[in-house]
Amino acid sequence: MSTAAISTPSAPAVVGVIGGGRMGAGIAQSFAAAGSSVTVVESGERAAAAALDRVATGMERAAERGRLSEPAADVLGRVSVVGSVDELPRTCGLVVEAVPEDASLKARLLAAAERVVSPATVLASNTSSLSVTDLAAALSRPGRFLGMHFFNPVPASELIEIVVAPETGEETLRLALDWTHALGKKDVVVKDSPGFASSRLGVTLGLEAIRMVEEGVAEPEAIDDAMSLGYRHPMGPLRLTDLVGLDVRLAIAEHLHATLGERFAPPRLLRDKVARGELGRKTGQGFYAWP
Template identity: 45%
Template sequence: MTRKGMEISTVAVIGAGTMGAGIAQVCAQAGWRTHLHDAHPDGLAAGMERISAFWDKGIARGKTTEEQKTAWSAHLHAVNDLGEAVATADLVVEAVPEIMDLKQSIFQQVEALAPPEAVLGTNTSSLSIGTIASVLKHPERLIGMHFFNPVPIMSLLEVVKHEGASASTVALALDAGAAMGKTAILVNDVPGFATSRLGVVLGNEAIRMLADGVASARDIDTAMTLGYRHPMGPLALTDLVGLDVRRDILLNLQASFNDDAYAPHPLLEALVAEGRLGKKTGKGIYDWSSGSPEPCDLPDVK
């Protein structure tokens, strides 16, 4: 239910990258009219293609039917104009890069264009929700909605409330998550929230161990998947999330806590500098050119 007791019928997703496309996909699958918007037409087209390809892969594997794809596709619309995308939205979810000024600017525009009762969700993985909300006329409308990659598969939604968020805004985010098939946890607005604060530290330490020659990347990952029953090792997960994303979260935590324990390891910095950002670029800690993580040479940072 929305803040006025109305059912969600339209969702706008701002940003058609990996996360935005995934969020739009699960919204369409939930049966909502879904508007996917991106400032760059090529990016919007790529996001729509990514969703279609995901459904096609599901059909090939027998997990999705042609009828389901047809029904879901009917709910999904690429919208080039921001005003048109949010004009009738009950929920707007932003999924743009982790840049505070960018997110604040987008939400200022959205607040002026979307219906006054629309709830505004940000998919930030580490930035302060309260700081993003501080530029709004009605900050109580903003809530953190942190999804996980790949969004259609990962079942967790981290709902992050800042001090000014209204109870109805929090309730809408939790209800929306359930409608998308997610299990939602409610977290207060602290640096790194719950998941990023734990996840990036584990990933950064795994990179340190790799650089120190403790074990190979594959063996470090196997230690966690078999020894601690993690579904994916910390190094493969870092590649999946994006090395640049992980680096930016660490820098944010380092600044927020004034603690160099969160400083990105030099190997992580070197990989990002080389443009090796993980699976999305074909190579990071692993080589993903075959579709699966394979060992590859790493920069010497000693």
């Protein structure tokens, strides 16, 4: 009696990533490590060089921790940076948009990518809170689009939140799930709704922690220790806010406030810190000082 071979999901042969910031670079690194040829879109020579440097630094760290199955230089050789969406390879199996949380910017770039790539290409947004349904409305082929919400730091995180819009096709979802598993990550599938599952719950905890600091209930470290030691969270909500970026948290909170009501109103302390440029780890100061 013969036994059918069980196929292991593989990453797309060619992947495009729009945006080379921390998240985009992490997404690019993860797919390159899984064997994909990755093209990152980042405008401007300085920004392009910085994007490639982020990927290279991530590769080196992964290699030091034994997380790469081949030399970092070989993996990095599969990553290139171009200056325009128009330069994405038509053969991309997947294009992931990973630019800031600006709905009009995301919609414009996704529509531009759709005009360049094959009709069979899956388009995905890495948005953490914006409506995937609204973004799909900018596309000619909304059935080939969905949300793939990665988590920071992407190479080390275990999760991708798959966000399904009403018009997302079954084959598109199947491919996204296969690619998630090819990256060695687990999936959660949610229907499109404000904040999805992860941001809605995570921001709720983070905003309440900020209000506690604002009200003088406890110092940030004490609040974080209460959650990490008492509830076994891997990181406290304020330290996580610093890692994500206070500006990112504020943008998500404002969106949820507008769509879900007063319980997501951003605390004044959060607004003040963002106004002062205290954005967390990326600026060296947030709720903690970062060397």
